[in-house]
Amino acid sequence: MKRVYSKEEVCIACGLCQVHCLVAHSESKDIIKAYKKETPRQPSRIKVQQKGSLSFPLSCRHCEEPWCVYSCLTGALQKDPESGIVTVDAEKCVGCFTCVVACPCSAIIPDFHRKKAVKCDLCPHLETPACVANCPNQALIFTDGATPGGTKVAAEGAVARR
Amino acid sequence: MVRKHFRYLIIGNSAGGIGAAEAIRETDKEGSLAILSDEPYHTYSRPLISEYLAGERTIEGIYFRPADFYKQKSVQAILGKKAAALDLAGRLVRLESGEELTWERLLLACGGKPIVPPMKGDGLEGRFNFITLNDARKLRPALKKAKEAVVIGGGLIGISLTEALVKSRIKVTIVEKMGRVLGAIVDANVSRLEEARLKKAGVKVVTGHTVQEVVASAERPEAVGGVVLDNGQEITCQILGVAVGVSPRGELVEGTDIKKGRGIVVDRHMATSHPDVFACGDAAEAYDFVYGVARLTPIWPNAYIGGRVAGFNMAGKKAVYPGGTVMNSLGYFGLPIASAGLFDPPEGNGYEALSHLEGETYRKVILKDGRIAGMAMVSDIGRAGIIFGLMREGVNVSSFKEALLSDEFSLPRCQMTCGREGSARNWLHR
Numbered sequence: 001m002k003r004v005y006s007k008e009e010v011c012i013a014c015g016l017c018q019v020h021c022l023v024a025h026s027e028s029k030d031i032i033k034a035y036k037k038e039t040p041r042q043p044s045r046i047k048v049q050q051k052g053s054l055s056f057p058l059s060c061r062h063c064e065e066p067w068c069v070y071s072c073l074t075g076a077l078q079k080d081p082e083s084g085i086v087t088v089d090a091e092k093c094v095g096c097f098t099c100v101v102a103c104p105c106s107a108i109i110p111d112f113h114r115k116k117a118v119k120c121d122l123c124p125h126l127e128t129p130a131c132v133a134n135c136p137n138q139a140l141i142f143t144d145g146a147t148p149g150g151t152k153v154a155a156e157g158a159v160a161r162r
Numbered sequence: 163m164v165r166k167h168f169r170y171l172i173i174g175n176s177a178g179g180i181g182a183a184e185a186i187r188e189t190d191k192e193g194s195l196a197i198l199s200d201e202p203y204h205t206y207s208r209p210l211i212s213e214y215l216a217g218e219r220t221i222e223g224i225y226f227r228p229a230d231f232y233k234q235k236s237v238q239a240i241l242g243k244k245a246a247a248l249d250l251a252g253r254l255v256r257l258e259s260g261e262e263l264t265w266e267r268l269l270l271a272c273g274g275k276p277i278v279p280p281m282k283g284d285g286l287e288g289r290f291n292f293i294t295l296n297d298a299r300k301l302r303p304a305l306k307k308a309k310e311a312v313v314i315g316g317g318l319i320g321i322s323l324t325e326a327l328v329k330s331r332i333k334v335t336i337v338e339k340m341g342r343v344l345g346a347i348v349d350a351n352v353s354r355l356e357e358a359r360l361k362k363a364g365v366k367v368v369t370g371h372t373v374q375e376v377v378a379s380a381e382r383p384e385a386v387g388g389v390v391l392d393n394g395q396e397i398t399c400q401i402l403g404v405a406v407g408v409s410p411r412g413e414l415v416e417g418t419d420i421k422k423g424r425g426i427v428v429d430r431h432m433a434t435s436h437p438d439v440f441a442c443g444d445a446a447e448a449y450d451f452v453y454g455v456a457r458l459t460p461i462w463p464n465a466y467i468g469g470r471v472a473g474f475n476m477a478g479k480k481a482v483y484p485g486g487t488v489m490n491s492l493g494y495f496g497l498p499i500a501s502a503g504l505f506d507p508p509e510g511n512g513y514e515a516l517s518h519l520e521g522e523t524y525r526k527v528i529l530k531d532g533r534i535a536g537m538a539m540v541s542d543i544g545r546a547g548i549i550f551g552l553m554r555e556g557v558n559v560s561s562f563k564e565a566l567l568s569d570e571f572s573l574p575r576c577q578m579t580c581g582r583e584g585s586a587r588n589w590l591h592r
Contacts, residue, residue, distance in 0.1 A: 049572040058573065070181070070470065071463035073209045075226040094213060098491040100543060101500045102463060104551025105573070110498070110544060 001084035002144045004046075004120070004129055006056040011048070011139035013055035017131035018044035021059075024123055024130035040113035045120040046131045047109075057131065057140060059120035060107040062086045068119075071102035076117070085124075090116050165262040168196045168238070170476055171255065173245055173414070174271030175199035176208060177462045178443030180226060181469025182269050182476065187235045189477035195237050196263065198255070202242035203295055204229060209462060211298040212326040215305075221295065245272075248414045250436060255414075267438050267476040270415070270426055271469055274408030274444035274460060279314065281389075282375040288386035289376065289402045292323045304401055305330045311401035312336075312389050314373050316343030320405035321356070321494045327401070328363055328495075335366040335397050337373055337389075346407075347490055349505040352538055355522055359495040371395070376402060408460060410445045423447050425458050430483050432472035440476060442468030451485035451554065452503040452535050459488050489550060491543065497522065500546035503553060504528045504536030518567045525567045532560035545571050 019031070021044040026034035035041065046059035062079070066086050069077045076092035077099055079085070088099075088108075095115030099108045108119045122142075123129040132140040170186055172179045175197050186195055203221070210224040222229070232239040240263075247256040254264040276291040278284070288308075290301045311327050313320045316338030324334045336343065342353035343360070357367050371391045379387030379400070388398040410425035420434045421427045426441040428434055428448050434441050442448065443465030447456040464486035474481035489502035507513030507528050513535070517526035521541075527549065528536035534553035539546045549566060552559055565571055 047572075050570075051572065067463075070466045073462050074207050074224070094210065096209065096491055096493060097498065097500070097543060098463060098489075101489055101491045101502065101546045101550050103547040104554070106545050106547040108547070112498070115493075 001062060002122070002142055003062055004059055004122070004132055005141050005143060006058065007139050007141070008054060008056040010137055011055045011057065012137065013048050013050050014136065015048055016134055016136060017046050017057045017140060018048060020130040020134035021046045021120075024126065025118075040111075043109045043111050043118055045107075045109060045118055047106075058105055058107060059131065060086060060103075061105060062120075062122070067102040067104065068099035068108055071098045073098055085122055086119070087121055088117050088119055093117050163260060163262065165254075165264065166196075167194070167264045169193035169266045170195040170269070171263055171265035171267070172197045172269045172271060173199070173255070174269070174273055174443065174445075175201060175203075175205050175239070175241065176226075176271070176273060176443070177465035178271030178273075178445075178469035178472075179269065180205050180231075181466040182271065182440075182442070182473035183235060183237055185470045185473025185481075186477045187237075189474060189479045191236070193477070195235075196240055197232070197237055198240045198243060198245060198257075198263065200242065200244035201294060201296065204239075204241075205231065206295055208294065209322070211292070211295055212322045214295065215298045215302055215323075215326040216329040217302075218329075224295075245414055248418055250418050250420070250439070253438075268440065269469070269472050269476065270434070270439065270441040270445055271443050271465070271472075272411045272414065272445045275411050276404060277406045277409050278404050279372065279406060281373055283378065284376050286376055286378055286386045286402075287382075287384050288379075288400055289404065292319055292403055292405050293408060301401070301403075305332065308332055308400035310335075310397075310399045311403060312373065312397050312399040313403040313405055315405035315407065316340070316367065316369070317346055317405065317407060318344070318490065318492070319407070320403070321360070321492075323403050323405050324360070324365055325494050327403075328365060332401065333364065333366075335368060335399070336360070337371055337391065337397075338367070338369045339372050341370050343367060343369070344492075344499075347488060347505065348499065348501050348538055349526065351517070351519055351524055351526075352499060352501070352505075352540055355524065355540055356494070356497060356499070359497045363495050368395075373402075408444055410447075410458065410460075412445060423456075427456055428468075428483075429456075430485075431475045431481070432468050432483055433475065440472040442472050449483055449485040450487050451556070452487040459486050461486070461488055461490065463489065484554070487553075491546075497540065498543045499538070499540050500543040500550075501538045502536065502550050503534070505538060507536075516563060516567055527563070527566050529559065529563060532558040532563075534559060534566075548573060 023034045025042045048057045076089045097110045132142045205226045206224045207226045213219040244258045246258045291297045310333045316336045373389045375390040377388045379385045425447040444460040471481045471483045492499045507515045514529045524540035526538040
């Protein structure tokens with residue numbers, strides 16, 4: 001399936017992905033209104049992870065075997081068998097945040113104001129997810145994993161870098 | 163006598179049973195599959211009975227899967243019927259109604275039953291358990307007349323019940339045998355923070371004592387009027403909630419060859435000592451990666467994942483249980499708490515505890531030989547998943563252990579590269 005991947009060697013931690021994610025998930029879809037009028041503000045579903053000069057944004061991986069879905073107490077989290085997209089049904093979510101603890105990427109954001117778990121939905125209303133479309137230096141890509149050269153992006157087993 | 167045959171029979175209609183049914187149907191679309199439960203309801207979320215009790219959700223509102231779930235998955239739901247006996251040689255389950263169900267693969271996902279401490283005078287109207295939807299349905303009408311309640315047990319279920327009672331404007335006293343609330347899952351610092359929240363909400367917390375006697379009401383001798391504690395203290399109440407915990411329902415395997423400790427013992431494939439009988443959830447003792455042995459870890463996610471693994475194996479697709487430990491995320495009385503594994507390091511043996519407490523913000527990790535054996539976070543739980551992930555994967559964190567408690571804690575801090583595709587790949591089938 002198509003996922004959002006980041007290139008840590010290109011990311012400069014500008015945070016625009018977070019801004020545009022928030023806007024894309026706001027009522028108005030307007031950057032000024034989303035920040036100034038809509039309270040409480042929508043949390044961004046993508047978070048820039050940073051340490052010194054190293055940075056990369058991270059959002060839901062839409063895992064093949066999603067811990068969050070299997071940990072969900074209410075049935076609000078589901079993985080679509082066709083598209084593979086992991087979604088949270090806000091109606092069913094009670095904000096217990098078991099999914100927040102279950103996700104090894106901490107890609108599920110606890111929205112304490114609304115008492116709902118929120119996460120990347122790959123922007124179903126847009127052709128390209130807002131974070132990817134608005135990244136100024138193409139540190140984010142939306143792909144099924146195979147780059148034009150045929151190599152896997154962000155290959156499996158990303159564990160310790162040492 | 164009615165006898166029906168199923169390729170797959172699942173006893174239990176909650177997390178474990180549903181996890182198994184979904185995995186079976188991902189693998190085998192045709193094999194006949196039945197779910198048997200003594201509860202008459204469509205699959206629902208047990209942790210949500212407090213929301214139902216408080217009137218915040220309807221019964222349909224706590225359904226764990228859509229109303230057409232059984233139809234969609236071609237599952238025959240046999241609800242409101244209780245298994246009376248298991249005959250391994252005949253591969254059949256006899257129901258109390260006299261019907262018999264034969265099976266080729268059986269899953270015991272029958273959960274736990276409430277532990278009720280012995281109390282003099284018990285048996286009066288107004289004394290409730292709080293495990294099932296039926297418990298909540300019986301309790302709901304009592305809320306209208308009651309002014310005071312005593313909840314026995316200051317654990318998860320007790321505090322969950324307390325919250326629903328407080329929302330219904332009932333004055334609650336929690337009586338907890340241990341010295342502090344949530345004592346089975348968090349350390350003393352977290353207990354103190356939760357107790358402060360409880361007291362702020364007007365809840366009285368009595369620790370270190372037990373209820374010795376249930377006293378009848380003066381006006382209605384058939385109903386609860388109060389309790390007497392082991393120190394002689396009397397507390398008036400019209401509702402007595404028992405929320406001490408659950409013990410595995412293992413009655414069906416008693417007298418059979420299936421191995422049972424405190425729960426039904428299963429291997430990493432969730433198979434019992436009988437190769438075609440599987441077990442999961444609160445009824446089972448399954449692998450705990452913190453302790454390195456099979457033990458009871460009665461939490462919802464472990465039941466679902468255990469059920470999923472069992473389901474694949476029942477349908478002939480090999481899957482391995484990654485192991486589960488006790489992990490919880492709580493938000494009672496507005497205090498977010500995430501906890502997993504050990505909460506206090508055992509004496510010696512190379513354990514180390516790191517913690518930081520500031521106001522209501524708390525972070526703690528327990529390390530054993532460089533690996534995380536326990537964690538707790540209060541208030542700021544946003545990064546709890548990364549730490550729990552490192553714990554589950556057994557990553558050696560020695561070189562960045564201080565960063566685990568830092569405000570800016572993030573993946574690069576723990577030397578993880580971008581993507582984390584490692585965790586996105588299929589970890590069940592190995």
